[in-house]
Amino acid sequence: MPELPEVETTRRGVAPWLEGVTPPEVRIHNPSLRWPIPADLPEQLIGTPITAVGRRAKYLLLRNARGAALVHLGMSGSLRLSPPEEPRRPHDHVEIPLAERILRFNDPRRFGAWLWSTDPEQHPLLAKLGPEPLEPDFDGDHLYRLSRGRRASVKAFIMDAKIVVGVGNIYASEALFMAGIHPQRPAGRVGRARYRRLAEAIREVLANAIELGGTTLRDFTDSQGNPGYFRQSLTVYGREGEPCHHCGQPLRHRVIGQRGTVFCSRCQR
DNA sequence: ATGGTCCCCTGACCGC
C-alpha cells in the first residue's frame, strides 16, 4: 500500500495535529503487529510533548524529548485523524486522543509496526539505510558506484533500502520506464549516463506523486480520509496489456524479485 | 557480501 509518497503524504497530514501536543493517553487495542508493540510505548509518549513528526525511509518518527516512536504502515496501514464521535473501526489497533481529533492507526494485514527508540538514528532498522531519494546525496553516480559487479536486476537493486530508500514496487516500475531501462537488466550492466537518468526519474516520479497526495489503488487515504490522485499519472503500473504511451506496443508483465513488474519491452532495454 | 526465497496477515477479486 504505502510507498514513500503515501508515507510522506501521511506525515504532512498528521504533523500539524501532533507537533507541540502532549498525548494524554495511548490506547493499544491489538499489540500484535509485525513485531509486538513494546509494553512501555504508551508511557514513553504520554505526558511528554511531541516535538516533531519526521520520516526516514518509510518509517514515521513521532519524536519527543525521550526518543521517538517508529511507525511503519506496512502494506495496509494508515493513520487518520478522526472526529472523537466517530466510532472505532475494525483493525484500529492504536489510538491517541488529541484535543479535537483521535489519531488512529488502522492496519488490516498487521504488517505495520510501532516501536520505541531512545536514539532512533541508531536503531538497527534505520542505521544502515541508504540515502533519501529526494535529498542531494542521492544521484546517478551513487547508483553507478554501488552497482558495479552486481548481477541482481536493476529493479531489485533500486528497491534495496541499503542502496536507496523509499522506492517501492509501483514507483520502481514507473521510474524504470521513464528512464528507458529494462527492469531485468543486471544492475552492474547499466552505465553511468543511464543511472543519472534513472536517479532523475526516481526523484521526479516520487516528487510528482507527493505533489498529488500519493497513489490510491484501492484503499490508501491520507490522514483526512482523502485519496491520492497520482494513479491517473501512472504510465505502466497496472496497465499490463494496454498500449505503451510511447510506442503503442502492449505493456508486458513479469514477476521480478517476487513482485509484479510492468514494462515496455520495446522502449526499455 | 550477495542474491534468492519465504513469510507475516486480511481482504478483494476472479472464475467456476
Place this chain on the structure above:
DNA sequence: TGCGGTCAGGGGACCA
C-alpha cells in the same frame, strides 16, 4: 450466492 484460489503498495529473516 458460495467457495476456493490468487494476488496485493513492505521488508526483515534466513539460507546457500
